[in-house]
Amino acid sequence: MKAVVLPGDETVSVQSFEDPVPGAGEVLIRVKATAVCGSDLTALRGEQVVGTRPERLVPGHEVAGIVEAVGPGATSVAVGDRVAVYLAIGCMKCENCRAGNLMLCPEVKILGFDVQGGDAELVVVPAVNCMRLPDEMSFAEGAVATDMFGTQYSAQDRLGVSGADTVVVSGLGPMGAAAVAIAKARGARVIAIDPVEHRRELGLRLGADVVLPAVNDEVRTIGIGRGHGGPDVVIECSGNVRAQAAALEMVRPLGRVAFVGESRELKINPSEHFLRKLTTVIGAWYFPIWQFDEITQFLIERKVPVNEIISHRLTLDDAPKAFEMLAARSAEKMVFEL
Ligand SMILES: [Zn+2]
Ligand SMILES: [Zn+2]
Incomplete structure (x- = not known):
């Protein structure tokens, strides 16, 4: 062979x-x-x-x-x-x-x-x-349904992403692109951030409601009328340490953050980033093997x-x-x- x-x-x-x-x-x-x-x-x-x-x-x-x-x-x-x-x-x-x-x-x-x-x-x-x-999925779809969509489905399932959430996806490489598509299919409002223009265009094709080259004050103050500032959920896919720190800073009090982009070091401020905001932070890599049937059914039924x-x-x-x-x-x- x-x-x-x-x-x-x-x-x-x-x-x-x-x-x-x-x-x-x-x-x-x-x-x-x-x-x-x-x-x-x-x-x-x-x-x-x-x-x-x-x-x-x-x-x-x-x-x-x-x-x-x-x-x-x-x-x-x-x-x-x-x-x-x-x-x-x-x-x-x-x-x-x-x-x-x-x-x-x-x-x-x-x-x-x-x-x-x-x-x-x-x-x-x-x-x-x-x-x-499943027969409804091509082999190419099956291949990318594992690492990209599987990881994102599992992470967002753990975070309970729903239609009540505004989700920021940071970094629109393939993993971030999958994050946008899954968050949208789960009903969330999605703001996708990447400095690269063709990646932002991909974000729009995958259903992002707003695409931005960088975090701005509008994102940081979302929901202020409801008594909090910042997105409900941030899914950090870039692995860039500045973007990772920004994820912890922008998420609203009681918000949820998933770290999906790989990096080796990040300076955190536990009081500011976690304690006083009561933040939930998860790391995400891949998915439990029993979940794949659920993942493929979701991709097919929601036409992701x-x-x-x-x-x-x-x-x-x-x-x-x-x-x-x-x-x-x-x-x-x-x-x-x-
Ligand atoms: Zn991979
Ligand atoms: Zn074992």
């Missing part, structure tokens, strides 16, 4: 491998769509976050395809099933795995970082990592414009060009279709 390889020295190539064979409890998936993610840059540069990196690492953790073969004992899926793949491979015995939060397993391995990923014609994953992809966040549809052979665009930040969400 053919697969994308990131040796970790910032180069990208497409190489041939022996077809993988599913072992006990595993399945072989014929990949139909696999999305490139900003987090793939760490693999491109060889910055291993956790675990150990396979030699000739194949990236790809937002994957959808068709079950081609099942290993011994893999009874939860059948040959021919349309599936999306859950990115975290857990022990399935610990408390976190049993609760569906495989990404919190102490022994977790992440597809495309610690084990060979889905930017390939074929990929082997545990059968338990296969999630049903999932395809809008896909900026480029490419083939596996385009991988060197795709990763070059990713590193140069000249493309938003790229999907390889096979």
